[in-house]
Amino acid sequence: MNRTETLRTMIRKHKRWDMLFGLLGLLAMSVAIFTLVALFVDMAVTGIPRLSTDFFTSFPSRRAAGAGILSSWVGSILVMMVTAFVAVPLGIAGAVYLEEYARKNWFTTIIEINITNLAGVPSIIYGLLALGLFIYTFGLGQSILTAGLTLALLILPIVITTTREALRSIPQHVREAAYACGASQYQVVSQHLLPYSLPGILTGVIIGLSRAIGETAPIITIGALTFIAFLPPVPFSGDPPAGMFDWLFSPFTVMPIQIFNWTSRPDPAFLQNAAAASFVLIFMTLGMNGLAIWLRYRLRKNIKW
Amino acid sequence: MTAVPITGAAKLAEYAQAKAARKRREKVIEAILLLAACVSVFTTAGIVYILISESVVFFSAVPIWDFLTDNQWTPLFSDARFGIWVLMSGTITSSAVALLVAIPMGTIIAIYLSEFAGHKTREILKPVLELLSGVPTIIYGYFALLFVTPLIQKIYPGLPSFNILSAGLVMGVMIIPYVSSLSEDAMRAVPMSLREGSYAMGATRYQTAVNVVVPAATSGIASAYILGISRAVGETMILAVAAGMQPNLTFNPLEPAATITAFIVQVALGDLPHGSIGYQTIFAAGLSLFLLTLAFNVFGHWMRLRFREKY
Numbered sequence: 001m002n003r004t005e006t007l008r009t010m011i012r013k014h015k016r017w018d019m020l021f022g023l024l025g026l027l028a029m030s031v032a033i034f035t036l037v038a039l040f041v042d043m044a045v046t047g048i049p050r051l052s053t054d055f056f057t058s059f060p061s062r063r064a065a066g067a068g069i070l071s072s073w074v075g076s077i078l079v080m081m082v083t084a085f086v087a088v089p090l091g092i093a094g095a096v097y098l099e100e101y102a103r104k105n106w107f108t109t110i111i112e113i114n115i116t117n118l119a120g121v122p123s124i125i126y127g128l129l130a131l132g133l134f135i136y137t138f139g140l141g142q143s144i145l146t147a148g149l150t151l152a153l154l155i156l157p158i159v160i161t162t163t164r165e166a167l168r169s170i171p172q173h174v175r176e177a178a179y180a181c182g183a184s185q186y187q188v189v190s191q192h193l194l195p196y197s198l199p200g201i202l203t204g205v206i207i208g209l210s211r212a213i214g215e216t217a218p219i220i221t222i223g224a225l226t227f228i229a230f231l232p233p234v235p236f237s238g239d240p241p242a243g244m245f246d247w248l249f250s251p252f253t254v255m256p257i258q259i260f261n262w263t264s265r266p267d268p269a270f271l272q273n274a275a276a277a278s279f280v281l282i283f284m285t286l287g288m289n290g291l292a293i294w295l296r297y298r299l300r301k302n303i304k305w
Numbered sequence: 306m307t308a309v310p311i312t313g314a315a316k317l318a319e320y321a322q323a324k325a326a327r328k329r330r331e332k333v334i335e336a337i338l339l340l341a342a343c344v345s346v347f348t349t350a351g352i353v354y355i356l357i358s359e360s361v362v363f364f365s366a367v368p369i370w371d372f373l374t375d376n377q378w379t380p381l382f383s384d385a386r387f388g389i390w391v392l393m394s395g396t397i398t399s400s401a402v403a404l405l406v407a408i409p410m411g412t413i414i415a416i417y418l419s420e421f422a423g424h425k426t427r428e429i430l431k432p433v434l435e436l437l438s439g440v441p442t443i444i445y446g447y448f449a450l451l452f453v454t455p456l457i458q459k460i461y462p463g464l465p466s467f468n469i470l471s472a473g474l475v476m477g478v479m480i481i482p483y484v485s486s487l488s489e490d491a492m493r494a495v496p497m498s499l500r501e502g503s504y505a506m507g508a509t510r511y512q513t514a515v516n517v518v519v520p521a522a523t524s525g526i527a528s529a530y531i532l533g534i535s536r537a538v539g540e541t542m543i544l545a546v547a548a549g550m551q552p553n554l555t556f557n558p559l560e561p562a563a564t565i566t567a568f569i570v571q572v573a574l575g576d577l578p579h580g581s582i583g584y585q586t587i588f589a590a591g592l593s594l595f596l597l598t599l600a601f602n603v604f605g606h607w608m609r610l611r612f613r614e615k616y
Contacts, residue, residue: 018511025417028410029430035478036437039448093341101335102342113606114345120532120602121595122539124566125352127573128591132355136579153348160345184327186334207439214441217541217566221573221587256443256542263447263546271451278444289439293432 040282047276055276059229060258064269069277071228072258075144076213078232078247079254082148083155083212088205090152091159096189098160099167119157126154127221135222142223144232145248150218155208162207166200167193199299203292210288214281216256227261228253255281356595359588366582372589378552378568380586381575387586389593391554395562396594399473399544400537402558406477407533411484412526418485419492420514431486438482446546449475454547467549467561476543484533491525492518524609531605535598541566565594 058068102108130150140146170193178188194201232250255277262274311319364372367387375388414434418427453471458464464471495518503513519526549561550571563571569587577584 014509014512018509021511021514022417022421025413025421028413029417029434031410032414032437032478032481033433035475036433036440038452039440039444042448042452043444090341090344093338094344097335097338097342101338111342111346114349116606117599117602118345118348120535120598121352122535122541122566122598124539124541124569125356125591125595125598128569128588129348129352129355131573132359132588133351153344156345156348184331186331210439214443216441216443217545217570220570223573256441259443259447260542260546263443263450274447275451278447281441282444285439285441286436289436293435297432 040286043275043279043282046272047279050272050276051279060227060253060261061229064267064273067262067270067273069255069258069280071231072253072255072277073280074231075228075252076254078144078235078252079147079151080209080213081235082144082248083151084205084209086149086152087155087159087208091156091204091208092163092194092201094156095160095163095167096193099164100185100189100193115157115160119161122217123154123215124217124221126150127218129153130218130222141249142225142251143249144252146222147219147224147252147254148248150222151212151215154215154218155212158208158211159201159204162204163197163201166197166204169200170196199295203295203299206288206292206295210285210292213254213288214256214285216260219254219257220260224253224257225251352595356588356592359585360592363582363585363589366585367589376554378554378563380583381572385582387589388554389565389590391552392563392565392568392590393593394554394556395469395544395548395552395564395567396538396597398556398558398562399469399476399540399548399564400534402470402473403476403480403537403540404530404534406474407480407484407537408530410477411481411529411533412488414481414485415488415492415526415529416514416519419489420510420518434482434485437479440479442479442540442542443546445475445479446472446543449543449547461559464559465549465561467547467551468559469544469548469562470558472543472547473558475547476537476540479540479543480533480536483536484529487529487532488522488526491522491529494525495521524611528605528609531601531608535601535605538601539566539594539598541570545570565590 054066055068056073057070058066059070060072061067098108098111102111127150130146134140134146134149135142140149174192174196175188178192183191228251232247232252235247259274259277259281262270262277265271372387372389374390375386376390377386378388378391379386418431422430449471450466453475454464454466454468457471458466499517499521500513503517508516544564545567548564548567550563550567551561552568553560553562555562568590572583572587
């Protein structure tokens with residue numbers, strides 16, 4: 001065999017490795033995607049027959065067929081309101097400070113390391129924090145307020161990180177132009193930087209909330225009840241001023257807790273309820289994630305500095 | 306009567322006053338923002354304070370040596386024994402199973418997305434992959450218990466309905482995006498010139514990826530792995546639902562076992578009076594978990610700083 005022929009075989013062999021690895025990559029990718037699809041289809045097939053108006057408007061019950069998710073979806077929404085109300089302003093303010101105001105010193109470094117680290121703390125640890133601090137030190141009880149605050153602390157690093165990224169992507173000359181017109185630092189932030197970074201911030205908030213709405217462990221740790229057959233008072237409906245906040249201190253349950261409760265029963269009828277509730281929950285979280293991805297995509301496409 | 310226009314020194318004084326007021330306002334705003342940024346520090350301080358103060362009470366009742374060496378974990382029995390190793394074995398086994406899935410698959414996917422896939426493919430596949438980490442963990446738990454376990458039981462009928470294997474496998478799939486997206490970021494940060502040099506020498510894509518890009522991105526890939534490990538160690542609901550809550554000193558993934566996190570869930574579900582020893586065990590268990598993940602996080606951070614390649 002001559003030299004060219006040897007070379008050709010060698011190249012062919014190497015090219016074959018190339019193709020094999022490409023296939024391997026696709027295979028790994030499709031295993032991951034297949035899992036997602038299997039999960040979604042499994043929930044849909046088992047759960048959809050249970051979905052009806054009654055399922056959304058009934059309280060949990062000892063009879064599987066009559067049980068519904070009224071108290072849990074209402075609870076989830078109320079807890080999310082508290083979480084968003086706390087985490088969004090705090091997260092944005094913290095990010096603005098770190099990105100626009102902070103000088104480079106040891107204190108800033110400590111805050112930054114802290115945020116990175118908090119993002120890696122398991123969620124159940126936040127539950128222990130809430131149990132020790134909010135419930136037994138501050139005496140807030142096993143209430144909507146406690147759960148909302150806990151989840152707010154949990155998603156704070158997500159909101160801060162995405163807001164910082166959004167602020168960082170605004171070019172320096174925008175700031176310089178505003179300063180040149182005599183704007184103060186706060187005016188630059190509130191009239192220019194925040195409006196421009198709004199889509200980015202929104203993405204972070206949505207991803208954070210979608211994480212919070214599916215979070216189970218911290219809520220179980222603070223001892224949320226699993227069987228709630230009443231609704232918390234309608235927000236801001238009581239006698240002002242004190243009665244308006246009664247809902248914050250009401251006992252509650254949320255969707256993931258309800259699913260966990262149904263999953264841990266041996267009766268298949270309850271498992272079917274769990275699948276139906278899971279389908280609702282997965283629909284909500286994937287919907288929120290999809291919205292965030294779409295926002296980010298739009299953002300990247302439209303803004304050309 | 307018309308107002309006399311302010312001129313000269315008076316005007317300047319007015320300007321100075323306005324400027325001072327503005328400066329003051331800016332200072333107040335900065336202080337508020339600083340306070341918001343400090344919430345993260347307060348959170349960490351709160352976690353450390355709560356975990357340590359409750360654990361101190363626990364360790365005054367249970368010798369720390371027993372906690373580390375006992376081979377029984379029965380905190381709720383009358384003859385209470387506290388051997389954290391029993392829970393630790395469950396955590397280690399389940400994390401090992403999860404990482405055996407997540408690390409190879411995450412790395413392959415990262416290499417594929419960064420070096421093989423075209424721009425369009427990547428733009429579509431990446432978000433889909435990220436959805437995997439958006440699914441609530443309780444749903445993964447349900448999926449592991451009622452879909453994956455029966456599936457494995459068809460192949461291996463002796464598998465108990467609660468087992469570490471299926472929980473670990475599902476957990477591994479959940480962790481894939483954490484591993485792959487960080488690794489991919491690290492690989493994409495490798496400058497194009499290195500790849501071009503490699504291609505110019507006649508290397509194929511595969512050879513370039515394995516011999517040039519991956520070694521150059523080692524620190525980033527390693528920190529992605531460490532993030533994956535700390536996720537696996539801290540994961541709660543999948544294990545609480547699908548791996549059972551029986552403390553079991555075993556490294557066999559085919560058996561049921563409780564992890565540190567599952568134990569905390571189990572205790573929280575019951576009604577333990579505040580201040581009882583059973584109540585304090587969850588803080589001691591939480592402290593072990595916190596220290597474990599903290600060690601991994603710090604190590605990952607250090608790796609990234611220490612071995613960061615500068616181009």
